[in-house]
Structure formats: structure tokens, C-alpha cells
Amino acid sequence: MRGHFLVAGLLAATLPATQAIAEDCAAPGPCTVRMSADQVLHTAEKLVLERRFEEAAPLLAALENAPQYKMQRAFLIGYVDSETGNLDGAINEFRGILRDHPDQTRVRLELARALMLKGQDFSAEHHLRLAAKDRDLPSEVAATIRSQRGILRDRRTWHFDVNFGLAPDTNINSATRADTIDVVFGGGTLPLSLNHDAQAKSGVGRTGGFSGGVRLKMSPKTAMLVDLDTQLVDYSGGSYDDLTTQLAVGPEYKFDARTSFSVQALGAQRWYGWRTATTQAGMKFGAQRYLDRGERIGIQFDVRNTVDAFSPEYRGWSLGAYGTYERVIGKTMVASASVFARREMLQGAVYSNQEYGLSLGIGGEFPLGINAGISGGMSRVAYDAPMLIFSNSARRDWRLNGRVYLGLRSFRLFGFSPSLTYTYVSADSNYLFYKTNRNRLSFNLAHYL
CATH class of the missing domain: 1.25.40.10 (Tetratricopeptide repeat domain)
Structure with missing residues (x-):
């Protein structure tokens, strides 16, 4: 009962x-x-x-x-x-x-x-x-x-991320941190003071981005990949507005449940100050394998031809090779290590260069719904020929970058979560004109799906 x-x-x-x-x-x-x-x-x-x-x-x-x-x-x-x-x-x-x-x-x-x-x-x-x-x-x-x-x-057939926000920036025109530079004159050098237009300018950018892809399965082992990435930074006045977009389309072949290989044709376009800056076309090849316990390794090669609207000196070919290793640390963190090598073969020998670098990062989930991460990288760039106005020696750069990210996935407003990202970029060059520092703080709302 x-x-x-x-x-x-x-x-x-x-x-x-x-x-x-x-x-x-x-x-x-x-x-x-x-x-x-x-x-x-x-x-x-x-x-x-x-x-x-x-x-x-x-x-x-x-x-x-x-x-x-x-x-x-x-x-x-x-x-x-x-x-x-x-x-x-x-x-x-x-x-x-x-x-x-x-x-x-x-x-x-x-x-x-x-x-x-x-x-x-x-x-x-x-x-x-x-x-x-x-x-x-x-x-x-x-x-x-x-x-x-x-x-x-x-x-998996599709994915996309959307974000928008505000980004205070100390160097929106990527200008030198120097007030004066040395130029070669006669048998020696002559110091020149830079005018206001050539110096770093700060500003607050309105940012927006989209990253998405579609995977159309054609057979048990093959699929067609379509990936689109777009980023926009809009500043008052419009002179330094920067819009980039890239589309990649091509097949993927799965050797087994953990290993895949893809080949994609790609096209990329950049507008700077709302004027066409560069147009690129090429191919990229990628392979990845998922290992045990959350590990992944990936490699990618790409080749692309660049047409520069500002100067024919920047036109030519770019080659790149990239390798990445990821693994889960503890139960909530993902660590990564990447190496890369790039070669720019342009019409102007003074702009042709080769670059080698690496980056390390770690990020994951914390209590209270907080996502956080930190990453950093460095590279060495060597140019083929000197800019005789600056030096009889070819340009050599050390480039550093760092990023700290903090997000609150536990809070959602119409599906968007807030995040705060600090980015630092620095170039130390034997040419004073190319020594730069840049600090940027981004306040974003992002939607991941």
C-alpha cells in the first residue's frame, strides 16, 4: 500500500x-x-x-x-x-x-x-x-x-565562430618606435627626424571577425572542405582600416579514424584604408593525426602568389611550412608547440626574406566558468639585400609576440560570451626605421558553434 x-x-x-x-x-x-x-x-x-x-x-x-x-x-x-x-x-x-x-x-x-x-x-x-x-x-x-x-x-559538417568588440591600440599604423633614424649620405650617416605621419599613432578600433567551415562528405573516406575566415578592424578616419578575408576549398582524405590529409586551393584579399592592398592565390596541403590521451600533431605547407597594389616590389611568391603538437595537460588545459619556416621571393630583393620561428602556448578551463590562456613566440627574419638608404648591410630582425587571454564562458548574452585579450608585438631590427612596439587590448563578445 x-x-x-x-x-x-x-x-x-x-x-x-x-x-x-x-x-x-x-x-x-x-x-x-x-x-x-x-x-x-x-x-x-x-x-x-x-x-x-x-x-x-x-x-x-x-x-x-x-x-x-x-x-x-x-x-x-x-x-x-x-x-x-x-x-x-x-x-x-x-x-x-x-x-x-x-x-x-x-x-x-x-x-x-x-x-x-x-x-x-x-x-x-x-x-x-x-x-x-x-x-x-x-x-x-x-x-x-x-x-x-x-x-x-x-x-562534423560545419562550424563557425563570430566575434566583435573594441580594441585600444598603441600603434595602429605599425610605425617605428624611433623619433629619428640614420640614413646613408656620402661616406657616412645623417640623422633625420621623423614627421608626425611616420610616427606611431594610437587609436581604438572596432573589430569583427568570422571563421567558419563546411565539410561535405563525398564517400566514407573523402570529403570536400570549404573554409572562410574574415577579420576587420575599423578606425576613425578610415586611413588605417584593415580588412582581410581568405577562402580555401579542396578535398580531404581520411586514412583512418585518426589520420587525415587535405589539399585546398586558396584565395586571399586584403584591403587597407579601404583600398585594395594585396591579392593572393595558391594552394595549401595539410595532414594531422590524433594520438592517445588528447594529443594531436599536424603539419601544413602552403604556396601562394601575391599581387601587391601599392608597389610591384612586393609582388612574388610565398612558401611556408608549419608544424604543431598539442596535448592535454591535467584534465582541463591544452598546451601547444609550433615551429614554422617561411620564404618570401618578391620582385624587390630588399623585401625578399626568410623567416624561422617557434611559439608556445597553454590554455584551458578554470573554476567559475573562466577560460584563460597565454602564448608567446619569436622568430628570426633575414632579408636578401640591403636597403642602401639605411645601411650597406641587409636587414635582420628579431620578432617577438605575446598574448594573454581571459574569457567568461559561463556568461552568455544572446549566445555571446565576453573575453579580454592583451597582445604584444615587437620587432628589433638593425634598421631603426623598422624597430616597432605594439600593445593592444581587445574587449570582445564571441559566439562559438
Whole structure:
């Protein structure tokens, strides 16, 4: 016979009858059962595992009065939501837990499952990648994660990111940090003072960006890739406005679930001050392999021809080679290391150059829904011929860059999350005219899908 039970003690809540504790009230009619919060939690867990969700609901509601079990309650509610088709509710509960406890692998796996059911494969694969780093996972679970990640990568059909914001900048025209420069005159050098137009100018830019792609599957092992990237910085007056866009189209071939190779034709356009600056066309070749425990290696080669609208001296060919290694650190961080080499073969020998460099970075999730990262890089650039107005020696540069990122994914306004990024760029050259510093602070709202 079904009666009514009063759960008192720490919870002091009135609950309907459940079969889980019916044995404590054998006699017909109402009865009172005193349960601790721990007992209510274990009973709720038992009911959820037995898929008796309606009977578990009042117990989960009562656990709201037990803040020490906030995480466990949220997990059970999220699990019930996922099992009953309320995917948005499940995703919100799991993300809420990870905001405060980003190292909870089981929660991350359930979030990934809900995202997969929702069709958000890109986000699901990201969380599976972080979960795979947990060395305490049973071997069969780790194998399932690897298999599922391969399936997600194979079925992913599109992705896009959109961002806009404001960016105070100390050097919007990328000008020298020097007030005077030395020029070769006769048998010696002559110092010249730079006028205002040649010196660094500060300003606040209005920024916007889009990055997206489509993957059209043609057979079990082949697909057509279409990628589009656009970035805009708009300044008052328009003289230093900078708009770039690149489109790449071509096939991808998957050797297996972890290894792929792609070839894409590409075209790129840049407008500076709303005037056509450069037009590029070429090809890029890429390969990547996903390893165990969230590791990935990738290589890319590209070749492109540049037509410069400002001067024929900048016209010519560019060759590039890039290598990247990524791995998950701990359970919530991704570290990366990249090396690259580039060769510019332009009509003007003084602008032709070769560059070699590397970069390191690490970023990930922290409590309170914070995403943060830091990266830095350096490169060496050697030019083919001297600019005789500056020196009889060819130009040599050391270039440094650094970036610090802070985002709050836990806050969303119409799907957009706020972020703050500081970027530093510096060039140290044997030519004073090309010594530059640039500091930029970007306040953005971004949407990832």
C-alpha cells in the first residue's frame, strides 16, 4: 500500500511515497521517516539508476536544502534531464558543475554526450578530448572515447565562430618606435627626424571577425572542405582600416579514424584604408593525426602568389611550412608547440626574406566558468639585400609576440560570451626605421558553434 512520508532532519521537507523506503512504513496510512541528507542522496541515486525519475524528483528537490551536495544534486538533475530529452537543461546543469569543478571527468563525459545528442559535435569533441587525458579512466572507457571522437570528427559538417568588440591600440599604423633614424649620405650617416605621419599613432578600433567551415562528405573516406575566415578592424578616419578575408576549398582524405590529409586551393584579399592592398592565390596541403590521451600533431605547407597594389616590389611568391603538437595537460588545459619556416621571393630583393620561428602556448578551463590562456613566440627574419638608404648591410630582425587571454564562458548574452585579450608585438631590427612596439587590448563578445 502506498502512503505519504515526511522527510525531516536536515531537509525537513515533505515528500510523496517511494518504493525505496516503503519498508520503513509497513503500516497503512501516513507515517514520518527521518532521513539525513546523505540518506536522501543515496536513495535519489538509487532511484535515478533504476530510471524511476518521477519518484526521484521530490528527493532531488529536497536536496536543495543540503548545499554540501550541490554538485551531486546538479549531476543527477542533469542526468535525468538528458535521459528524458531535456538536453538544454542537462547541458546547463553539467556546465554549471564544470564552472566550479573543471576536473570532474564523469561530468565532462555526460556533457559531451548531451552535446552530441544536441548535434553540437565540435563542442562535444572538445570535452571528450579533455576527458581522455584522465589516466584513471578504465581502458574500455578510454577506448570508447577514442572511437567516439573519431566518429564525431567524421560526421562534423560545419562550424563557425563570430566575434566583435573594441580594441585600444598603441600603434595602429605599425610605425617605428624611433623619433629619428640614420640614413646613408656620402661616406657616412645623417640623422633625420621623423614627421608626425611616420610616427606611431594610437587609436581604438572596432573589430569583427568570422571563421567558419563546411565539410561535405563525398564517400566514407573523402570529403570536400570549404573554409572562410574574415577579420576587420575599423578606425576613425578610415586611413588605417584593415580588412582581410581568405577562402580555401579542396578535398580531404581520411586514412583512418585518426589520420587525415587535405589539399585546398586558396584565395586571399586584403584591403587597407579601404583600398585594395594585396591579392593572393595558391594552394595549401595539410595532414594531422590524433594520438592517445588528447594529443594531436599536424603539419601544413602552403604556396601562394601575391599581387601587391601599392608597389610591384612586393609582388612574388610565398612558401611556408608549419608544424604543431598539442596535448592535454591535467584534465582541463591544452598546451601547444609550433615551429614554422617561411620564404618570401618578391620582385624587390630588399623585401625578399626568410623567416624561422617557434611559439608556445597553454590554455584551458578554470573554476567559475573562466577560460584563460597565454602564448608567446619569436622568430628570426633575414632579408636578401640591403636597403642602401639605411645601411650597406641587409636587414635582420628579431620578432617577438605575446598574448594573454581571459574569457567568461559561463556568461552568455544572446549566445555571446565576453573575453579580454592583451597582445604584444615587437620587432628589433638593425634598421631603426623598422624597430616597432605594439600593445593592444581587445574587449570582445564571441559566439562559438
